[in-house]
Amino acid sequence: MGPKGLEIIGNDAYLNGYKLESLVKQYTTPLYVMDEKSIRSAIEDYQTYFKGNYFKSSIIYASKAFLVPKLVEIINEYHLYMDAVSIGDLYVALQSNFPPQDLVFHGNNKSFEELNFAIDNKIGLIVVDNYHELQQLIAICEAKKTTQNILFRLNPGINAHTHKYIQTAKYTSKFGESMYDEKIIDKIMNTIKASTCMHLKGFHAHIGSQIHEFGAFRAEINKMVKFQEKISTKYQYDLPILNLGGGFGIQYEHHEKNMSIKDMMMHISQRLDEVLKENNKIKEIMIEPGRSIVGPAGITLYTCSQIKKTYGGTNYLFVDGGMTDNIRPALYNATYECDIVNKMQEKKDILVDVVGKCCESGDIIRKNVYVPHIDNGDIMMVYATGAYNYSMSSNYNNLLKPAVILVGEEITVMSKKEQLSDLLRLFK
Numbered sequence: 332m333g334p335k336g337l338e339i340i341g342n343d344a345y346l347n348g349y350k351l352e353s354l355v356k357q358y359t360t361p362l363y364v365m366d367e368k369s370i371r372s373a374i375e376d377y378q379t380y381f382k383g384n385y386f387k388s389s390i391i392y393a394s395k396a397f398l399v400p401k402l403v404e405i406i407n408e409y410h411l412y413m414d415a416v417s418i419g420d421l422y423v424a425l426q427s428n429f430p431p432q433d434l435v436f437h438g439n440n441k442s443f444e445e446l447n448f449a450i451d452n453k454i455g456l457i458v459v460d461n462y463h464e465l466q467q468l469i470a471i472c473e474a475k476k477t478t479q480n481i482l483f484r485l486n487p488g489i490n491a492h493t494h495k496y497i498q499t500a501k502y503t504s505k506f507g508e509s510m511y512d513e514k515i516i517d518k519i520m521n522t523i524k525a526s527t528c529m530h531l532k533g534f535h536a537h538i539g540s541q542i543h544e545f546g547a548f549r550a551e552i553n554k555m556v557k558f559q560e561k562i563s564t565k566y567q568y569d570l571p572i573l574n575l576g577g578g579f580g581i582q583y584e585h586h587e588k589n590m591s592i593k594d595m596m597m598h599i600s601q602r603l604d605e606v607l608k609e610n611n612k613i614k615e616i617m618i619e620p621g622r623s624i625v626g627p628a629g630i631t632l633y634t635c636s637q638i639k640k641t642y643g644g645t646n647y648l649f650v651d652g653g654m655t656d657n658i659r660p661a662l663y664n665a666t667y668e669c670d671i672v673n674k675m676q677e678k679k680d681i682l683v684d685v686v687g688k689c690c691e692s693g694d695i696i697r698k699n700v701y702v703p704h705i706d707n708g709d710i711m712m713v714y715a716t717g718a719y720n721y722s723m724s725s726n727y728n729n730l731l732k733p734a735v736i737l738v739g740e741e742i743t744v745m746s747k748k749e750q751l752s753d754l755l756r757l758f759k
């Protein structure tokens with residue numbers, strides 16, 4: 332468990348040679364820490380193992396998992412594409428010098444302003460979610476006398492085994508148009524064919540997140556390839572790109588079985604080769620991993636204060652963050668592993684719920700976990716917090732957002748810790 336650069340020496344935890352306890356002295360807690368080694372090796376694994384003989388492979392980093400300028404720089408260094416789901420994401424990416432032609436714009440309810448912004452900034456690919464959006468986009472492109480490469484998002488009706496809030500391809504999902512709704516597909520294809528400004532390159536699907544089983548992706552590949560081939564033939568329309576989305580799971584709990592990026596990508600690439608061998612229409616396959624690139628790289632450090640014993644029997648270990656920096660336990664019942672960075676070898680024999688400082692009983696970091704004897708000032712490390720923690724953080728109870736540091740050979744501050752004065756920024 333833990334990022335690649337983590338090392339235990341005696342009772343202490345180190346990341347790439349930096350003692351974690353010392354880092355908090357400089358940067359204070361709560362503190363998000365990202366391991367550069369882990370991020371780079373995840374990207375390199377995708378580039379090495381997502382490869383086949385019968386398709387060009389393209390990797391799009393799903394920036395909703397974690398988006399700060401320094402990370403944009405790393406993504407760009409590897410020439411990955413990157414997705415965005417709002418004008419805000421596009422803005423941060425562009426301001427961080429990410430090439431607009433390598434951006435892929437997603438979203439189930441893109442506003443007129445957002446579509447305009449995307450067109451004006453020459454975003455490479457827009458993934459159109461629905462017929463209404465298609466009409467809006469055509470109107471904008473016609474008015475601006477410009478053309479746009481698009482994919483169309485489909486719902487393939489696949490029930491992946493993951494939390495219901497992060498399933499995205501059941502028949503009732505809000506994302507995309509159903510591939511089984513022949514009427515809407517016909518309307519979409521005829522509208523696109525009649526338009527001179529829409530260049531449909533293919534279809535997109537994303538079946539959910541934190542998926543460990545290859546079977547769900549296999550079903551997706553089978554359905555999507557068949558469908559795309561059928562539509563291409565039926566409408567005599569060239570559809571060279573298929574985007575399979577992201578969703579590759581990571582390990583959060585000790586006992587959780589997880590497929591490595593290498594194994595998952597080898598399975599996926601092999602299946603793609605099998606189905607694309609006889610298919611000369613689809614030339615390029617895109618995937619959109621987010622969590623698996625940044626999730627395992629992250630840890631969050633908190634300062635512990637005390638274990639509060641309740642009359643009812645539960646012991647609460649209080650830390651100085653909570654649902655504001657990690658909403659996932661409250662939102663998805665997500666479970667995280669944790670350790671005390673200055674007591675790595677000590678016996679864990681006290682059962683506690685680790686909780687934060689927000690005025691909510693659901694403000695939980697980890698339920699039912701054994702920890703060693705706690706002294707005021709001990710530092711807790713929570714593993715695998717690199718994805719969907721910082722990006723989903725809030726200022727509830729006016730807690731300040733923690734800093735994010737990137738630890739490689741050197742330390743880079745990816746995002747500064749908020750100051751009290753930041754809380755008044757919008758009121759002035």
Ligand code: LLP
Binds near residue numbers: 437577622
């Ligand atoms: N592509 C699309 C269209 C997506 O909607 C997503 C995630 C991804 C790619 C990247 O999925 P990943 O590889 O990161 O699983 N907040 C939730 C996860 C929401 C995922 C939303 N879409 C969580 O904390 O578990």
